[in-house]
Amino acid sequence: MAPSSHFSFATRAQSLEQSDIRAVTQRVEEVGGINLGQGICDLPTPEPLRAGAQRAIADDESIYSHYAGIEPLRRAILEKEQAYNEVPATSPEEVVVGVGSTGVFVTAAMSLLEAGDEVVLFEPFYGYHRNILELTGATVRSVPLGGPGSTFDPEAVEAAITDDAKVIVVNTPANPSGKVWTREELSDLLDLMERHDLVAITDEIYEYMLYDGAQHVSLASLPGAYDRTITLSGFSKTYNVTGWRLGYGVAPAPLAERMGLMNDLLYICAPRPLQHAALAAFEDLSDDYFEQLRDDYAERRVLLCETLEAIGFEVPRPEGAYYALADFSPLAATRDGFADDAAACETLVQEAKIASVTGRSFYEDPADGRRQLRFCFAKELPVLRQACDQLRGAFG
Numbered sequence: 001m002a003p004s005s006h007f008s009f010a011t012r013a014q015s016l017e018q019s020d021i022r023a024v025t026q027r028v029e030e031v032g033g034i035n036l037g038q039g040i041c042d043l044p045t046p047e048p049l050r051a052g053a054q055r056a057i058a059d060d061e062s063i064y065s066h067y068a069g070i071e072p073l074r075r076a077i078l079e080k081e082q083a084y085n086e087v088p089a090t091s092p093e094e095v096v097v098g099v100g101s102t103g104v105f106v107t108a109a110m111s112l113l114e115a116g117d118e119v120v121l122f123e124p125f126y127g128y129h130r131n132i133l134e135l136t137g138a139t140v141r142s143v144p145l146g147g148p149g150s151t152f153d154p155e156a157v158e159a160a161i162t163d164d165a166k167v168i169v170v171n172t173p174a175n176p177s178g179k180v181w182t183r184e185e186l187s188d189l190l191d192l193m194e195r196h197d198l199v200a201i202t203d204e205i206y207e208y209m210l211y212d213g214a215q216h217v218s219l220a221s222l223p224g225a226y227d228r229t230i231t232l233s234g235f236s237k238t239y240n241v242t243g244w245r246l247g248y249g250v251a252p253a254p255l256a257e258r259m260g261l262m263n264d265l266l267y268i269c270a271p272r273p274l275q276h277a278a279l280a281a282f283e284d285l286s287d288d289y290f291e292q293l294r295d296d297y298a299e300r301r302v303l304l305c306e307t308l309e310a311i312g313f314e315v316p317r318p319e320g321a322y323y324a325l326a327d328f329s330p331l332a333a334t335r336d337g338f339a340d341d342a343a344a345c346e347t348l349v350q351e352a353k354i355a356s357v358t359g360r361s362f363y364e365d366p367a368d369g370r371r372q373l374r375f376c377f378a379k380e381l382p383v384l385r386q387a388c389d390q391l392r393g394a395f396g
């Protein structure tokens with residue numbers, strides 16, 4: 001076999017590299033520490049989903065499904081989107097079940113974008129969004145949005161829009177900042193989308209993780225928005241099944257059909273037995289489940305944010321999702337090892353055995369994230385408590 005240096009990789013593959021997140025995960029494992037970096041939650045999968053998966057495998061639900069998902073699941077998702085998200089979809093034909101919400105994001109991006117098109121992405125962004133959008137050949141225009149304390153500025157978007165702009169990506173509640181878009185902000189965004197004829201892809205994967213009275217509003221629920229919006233969500237975060245790779249999108253039928261065909265081409269279908277298992281999430285879990293989820297994360301959020309503040313971070317309180325994007329400037333003023341985000345990340349691994357994610361991972365210009373680290377609080381409470389003890393022990 002030819003040495004790997006002889007391979008001539010496609011341009012799209014050349015820039016791929018192990019993300020900072022994976023690298024720090026490896027580092028913290030080496031020192032036997034706790035990983036607050038990667039957004040994997042280690043909480044248990046609800047029993048009805050586990051039982052459903054076992055049942056589906058025992059029942060031999062093992063062959064390909066319809067490329068857009070089994071009908072009962074698409075119907076259940078439709079009903080959930082109507083009730084919780086107030087999205088005015090009317091038929092399972094408008095629902096695509098895919099390989100995680102990421103898989104559906106890929107089908108949406110591949111169905112809409114190509115070289116020459118432009119797509120607006122807000123910063124700080126979720127890296128997969130940016131990298132997948134780039135894979136389509138489209139040009140990504142990053143627009144600063146900020147975190148929980150910042151308000152969407154239509155003029156900043158307006159300045160980034162050219163005649164080639166086609167798509168805008170919204171993530172609410174947002175990873176990494178914890179910002180939750182308000183109805184007013186979404187309404188201003190819709191106005192802009194209508195004037196520039198843009199389609200929105202909204203990633204709402206953290207739609208149930210909300211704090212301090214924040215409300216989740218789906219862009220597609222606003223009058224006139226559904227016709228130009230793809231709403232994405234999934235099972236990974238709400239039901240602690242990140243490895244199941246099951247997510248979905250809701251969009252007007254012609255768009256959903258195109259995404260379904262793209263899903264067929266790229267993946268054929270989402271894992272069939274797990275589609276049956278996911279039905280249990282709708283059939284067997286009541287609203288109490290979401291209330292409990294919210295309360296559990298609210299407790300973890302306070303624990304982590306107060307610990308970070310106590311040791312010298314500035315922590316804009318996340319309104320949603322399960323991350324804190326914290327600024328270590330005050331700590332840097334009093335200690336060595338915090339020259340920039342990479343140094344700070346390494347210092348936390350060495351001195352507290354805690355993994356975080358460098359701020360640069362969320363910005364086009366790495367300098368914009370040089371004072372920030374992201375921490376994930378989707379951890380079992382005893383593990384999070386231990387992590388907080390380690391942080392206080394090292395820096396308190």
Ligand SMILES: Cc1ncc(COP(=O)(O)O)c(C=O)c1O
Nearest residue numbers: 039100101102126175234236247
């Ligand atoms: C904003 C956002 N979207 C999507 C995902 C991945 O979702 P899925 O597992 O459904 O592909 C993540 C995971 O970290 C995320 O933070």
